[in-house]
Amino acid sequence: MAIGFRHHLQQQLHRLAVNAARPFVSWTEPWEDVDPVSFFMLGPSCGFRERFFWSDRSGGTILVGLGSAYAIETEKADGRFHEVESGRRRWEKEIESYGEAAAPPLLFGGFSFDPHRPRTDIWRGFPAGKLVAPAALLAVRNGRTTLTVTVPTDRGEREWGRIGRLLERMDECAAVPARLPRLVSDKEEEKERWLAAVREAIASIRAGALDKVVLARARRLAFAGTVDAAAVLMRLREQQPFAYLFAFEQDGRCFIGASPEQLVQKEGETCRSVCLAGSVRRGAAMEEDERLGAWLQADRKNGEEHEFVVQMIGRLFSSVCETVEMPPAPQLLKLPHIQHLCTPVVGRGCRERSVLRLVEMMHPTPALGGTPRDRALEVIRSLEPLDRGWYAAPIGWVDSEGDGEWAVAIRSALLAGNEAVLFAGCGIVADSDPNSEYEETNVKMAPMLSALGVMNDG
Ligand SMILES: C=C(O[C@@H]1C=C(C(=O)O)C=C[C@H]1O)C(=O)O
Numbered sequence: 001m002a003i004g005f006r007h008h009l010q011q012q013l014h015r016l017a018v019n020a021a022r023p024f025v026s027w028t029e030p031w032e033d034v035d036p037v038s039f040f041m042l043g044p045s046c047g048f049r050e051r052f053f054w055s056d057r058s059g060g061t062i063l064v065g066l067g068s069a070y071a072i073e074t075e076k077a078d079g080r081f082h083e084v085e086s087g088r089r090r091w092e093k094e095i096e097s098y099g100e101a102a103a104p105p106l107l108f109g110g111f112s113f114d115p116h117r118p119r120t121d122i123w124r125g126f127p128a129g130k131l132v133a134p135a136a137l138l139a140v141r142n143g144r145t146t147l148t149v150t151v152p153t154d155r156g157e158r159e160w161g162r163i164g165r166l167l168e169r170m171d172e173c174a175a176v177p178a179r180l181p182r183l184v185s186d187k188e189e190e191k192e193r194w195l196a197a198v199r200e201a202i203a204s205i206r207a208g209a210l211d212k213v214v215l216a217r218a219r220r221l222a223f224a225g226t227v228d229a230a231a232v233l234m235r236l237r238e239q240q241p242f243a244y245l246f247a248f249e250q251d252g253r254c255f256i257g258a259s260p261e262q263l264v265q266k267e268g269e270t271c272r273s274v275c276l277a278g279s280v281r282r283g284a285a286m287e288e289d290e291r292l293g294a295w296l297q298a299d300r301k302n303g304e305e306h307e308f309v310v311q312m313i314g315r316l317f318s319s320v321c322e323t324v325e326m327p328p329a330p331q332l333l334k335l336p337h338i339q340h341l342c343t344p345v346v347g348r349g350c351r352e353r354s355v356l357r358l359v360e361m362m363h364p365t366p367a368l369g370g371t372p373r374d375r376a377l378e379v380i381r382s383l384e385p386l387d388r389g390w391y392a393a394p395i396g397w398v399d400s401e402g403d404g405e406w407a408v409a410i411r412s413a414l415l416a417g418n419e420a421v422l423f424a425g426c427g428i429v430a431d432s433d434p435n436s437e438y439e440e441t442n443v444k445m446a447p448m449l450s451a452l453g454v455m456n457d458g
Contacts (some may be wrong), residue, residue: 052117055246065134081360123389181225216425257412278302278341322349354402
């Protein structure tokens with residue numbers, strides 16, 4: 001298929017590029033089944049320096065991007081969402097789109113957690129906000145696969161080289177060998193300092209300065225060789241079947257994870273979110289697991305942590321939607337290593353036209369920042385001993401209708417060469433116990449440890 005398609009596509013794009021009035025053209029074609037992770041794996045060998053991966057919780061929408069045809073980037077601390085949204089609208093005027101989807105291709109993106117905090121070297125290349133239109137986009141939606149190719153009309157030849165190589169190799173696209181290098185060092189980042197920060201946060205909460213704050217910590221692993229994001233993705237796909245899988249890679253640095261937490265989705269006038277806060281580990285046997293789940297649903301401290309999130313998201317949805325639906329009490333979301341209190345929210349008759357506007361209003365929810373928001377952000381800045389970068393921040397995609405889906409980038413790690421930095425945090429309220437919170441961050445790191453082959457529990 002690829003050889004016939006390659007000639008067809010090259011001809012189409014060449015003809016369009018010569019006649020195009022705009023600086024970019026894209027062409028979308030139905031495509032045969034191809035394994036999305038294998039497609040992701042082809043990127044570097046074809047010369048692409050960027051790779052993107054997104055799979056929603058059901059696996060019904062999988063988007064894989066290679067290369068960057070167009071990027072919108074901002075370092076603005078204030079107004080960053082507005083700036084990327086304006087960039088997105090400009091982008092639509094710069095591209096002509098043909099083939100099966102005569103609409104501009106979607107953009108992948110991410111934001112930093114707190115643009116007011118100075119960036120450290122580990123997050124080099126991950127700005128306050130960035131959206132990318134990939135040069136080649138494989139999209140699987142409701143069992144149908146399409147390939148979209150986007151090229152600049154004046155640099156078509158160079159881009160074409162990479163795309164041509166990709167199409168040639170897609171025919172041989174094989175399963176990914178999930179081999180991972182051996183662990184050589186494992187550094188818990190300043191446990192005592194983190195516990196002291198939690199104690200200080202509890203004291204501030206008890207003194208009435210704020211109600212809740214989420215404090216995170218990092219763990220740095222070094223391996224005997226380069227950690228390949230494709231091998232990690234492959235394992236996450238097997239081990240975390242109900243999570244959002246995401247990867248955002250540039251120049252060999254990859255932010256990757258399997259998050260259970262939707263920030264917001266917009267589909268026409270319907271928007272959705274999930275309040276997720278309050279956690280306990282899974283039990284070894286069914287009886288213990290059910291006992292832990294029942295304890296979680298009855299526990300006052302976890303209920304309080306959760307309620308702050310429900311209040312905020314409920315209020316926000318009510319301000320932009322005609323109707324809002326949510327269950328009266330939290331449900332249990334059971335994941336392979338952990339269970340959470342979970343309240344899904346649906347808003348209908350949404351008046352906002354772009355999902356990025358909703359992302360702006362929602363980030364950070366009290367599940368990742370705290371309550372009240374500004375006070376919590378100040379406490380995080382002064383007490384948390386790490387640069388969160390894109391951890392705990394919005395990651396997702398937006399299309400030309402302004403529709404899209406965004407997750408909160410937790411249960412994640414930054415892969416850079418031989419290193420992986422893992423992140424996890426938890427909500428601190430007046431009744432929190434620092435040692436149990438520390439244990440909870442270990443449970444939250446388990447999915448990434450397991451995907452990296454460091455913890456052997458599948
Ligand atoms: C901050 C994280 O998770 C968040 C905190 C939770 C909690 O405190 O119970 C639960 C889910 C997430 O909203 C993380 O996984 O790093």
